[in-house]
Amino acid sequence: MTREAPALGSEDAVVHLARRASWGATPELVAEISAVGRVAWVDAQLNPASVPDAATTDLVASTWPRLRLATWEVHDTYYPSSTGDLGTDVIQAYLARALWSKRQLLEVLVDFWTNHLVVTAPWGDAWDAVHRFHVDVVRAHALGRYADMLVAAAKHPAMLNQLDNGSSTKRSPNENFGRELLELHTVGPGAYPESDVRRSALVLTGLSTDRESGEYYYRHIRHHTGPLSVMDWSDPNASAFGEKVADSYLVHLARHPRTAATIARKLAVRFVSDDPPSALVDRLAQVYLANDTRIAPVVRTLLLSSEFGGSVGQKVKRPLENMVSTARVLGVRPGPATTSWLGDLVWNAKVAGQQPMGWPAPNGFPDVAGAWAGAGTTLAAWNWHMGQGWEATSSTPRVAYPALRGLLPAVVPSTYGALVDALATRLLLAPLPTAKRDAVCAFLDKTPEAAVRSTDAVLGWRLPYVVALVLDSPEFATR
Incomplete structure (x- = not known):
């Protein structure tokens, strides 16, 4: 059962949610959450299709049309020319969505999974498929079942090339993917003996790519056969056509209690604090397991928890x-x-x-x-x-x-202290502490009580410097 966040004061709680569940709180976002309520806003964000976002969708489609290309089309058009690296396109589209999408919680989770199932860009081994990985794996499953995301990632040419599984064979297994799957993607270090890394790699032999098209291709001739066990999973693995064995292994890992703890803790670190309460992590892991690895219920529980509500000021923006x-x-x-x-x-x-x-x-x-x-x-x-x-x-x-002048009220505050307060409230969604407000006034060679005149430089050429100074504050650097 979800513990509701404490009443910080409804306005403070809304600002806190806006800061953590988006790429940056804005007055418009705070007004949107306030209008519908925090719970309703979270529920809508966890169902992105219900949130209209046509402007951002159209921008991405028109500005980066190459993102629609299949991996085989990238090969057909560009290979072996380096101009076919779509990494720059996918990075810019990812930033455009972070900046302007109305589906902000989805974009935060896209960033979270991008840093969990890592495929580098641009100019990497996944040059031909990183754009499809971002769409078909990360974005497609960011709020769905982690088991589905993990299987999709393991069968995607971008991940197979990133971690060298495309070249792994029964005679010469490459342990990169088998190791990272255990250590980073699922159960975490300490959950398995070192000997399991090789067996993990053997399970995954056969998951490969087609050199001509760059697409995923199962090479049964490369698959190791014979009984295999990793931790508490085992399979007779009698056939060279072992793709379903790999699927079974991946889903088992996704459903493992240690994986639940891994995902729960990482989400708590992202949304709550650098060292989140163990009771919260345990509760999130239970929700993950009870919902068959579905992410949306975990995130909902987290954002409506008392621990989240009490974590104001405990995270710093990257x-x-x-x-x-x-x-x-x-x-x-x-x-x-x-x-x-x-x-x-x-x-x-x-x-x-x-x-x-x-x-x-x-x-x-x-x-x-x-x-x-x-x-x-x-x-x-x-x-x-x-x-x-x-x-x-x-x-x-x-x-x-x-216009930067629009950051100030239509009626200019009468004193410098009031002007800095108004600017800080607009940019930080809360006034600066008194000492910092006074320091900004001192930067302008004014006292907080000094009168603001219509001809003062703070309303003209000095305004960009004051805006930057407020944004330089620790308060803006806090998530």
Whole structure:
């Protein structure tokens, strides 16, 4: 039974949900949640088809049409030319959805699974299929059964090439996929002996790709036959046509209590805290098992839990999230050169250490504060804040920015303290602490009590700097 989140004050609880269940809270999102209530909003988001999102769908379809290509069509059109790497397209489309989709909880979970079942882009071994992996595996199953997602991933050419299973044979099994399947994708380290890694790899022999088309192809001639056991799973494995044996193994792992704990803890880390309460993790794992690995009931239980409600201020945004949330709160919309602007977003995220889909290891970008505590990471985010302010005031912006003056009330506050409070409330959805508000006023060489005049620079050329300074605050860096 779900424990409802405590009443933080309905407004605070809505803001908290908006920050955690989206790529960045905005006044519009807070108003949307407030209008329908938190429970109804979560339920709608967990059923993405019920949330109209035609503008984003049309944008992705028209801007990145190559994403519709099947892997064999990519081979037929581009192979062996490197221009066929669709990694840039899939990264930009993923960011466009994070920025502008109305299905924000889905996009947060797409990011979560992208960092759980890792396929790198661009310029990787999955150059020809990473776009289809994102659509057919991650997006298709992000809120469905994890067992279905795991089987789909194991039979996808992108994952098979990423972890070298495409070349694995009964005589020379490659242990990469067999190991990561156990250690990262399912039961986690310590749940199995080292000898199980080889047996795991043997189960998966035969799952391969067709060289000419790049598509998934089961090569029975490569499949190891003979009895196999991994942990508490076993099979006679008598036939070379062992695809169903692999399916049985994958589904068994997905349903394993240790896998339930792995997924539950990772979701709790994403949505609650860097070290989530064990009681919450246990409860989420039970929901996962009771619902045959379905993710939506787990997420619903999590977002309506008392632990979630009590976790305000316990998560820090990763660099990419900081940059995307900046654009969201400023009201950035697609414009005449959207792909160029998205390219700059990717480059700045790379400078900060989080190039989308670019984590070099198979365990995905970390989601704990300590991993992002460096000065370089902070400076990169601050530079992005300032750059957005400059572009917003440019005569030729690449994307559409509302006027920065619109971030302030129509009737300008009478004092500098009130003006900074109003700007912070618009950007952070809450005022700054008094000491930080006063520091912003000092940056403007004013006291909080000083009167604001219509000719003051804060309403003109200095406004982008003040906006950036508010966005540089720890309060904005908090998820």
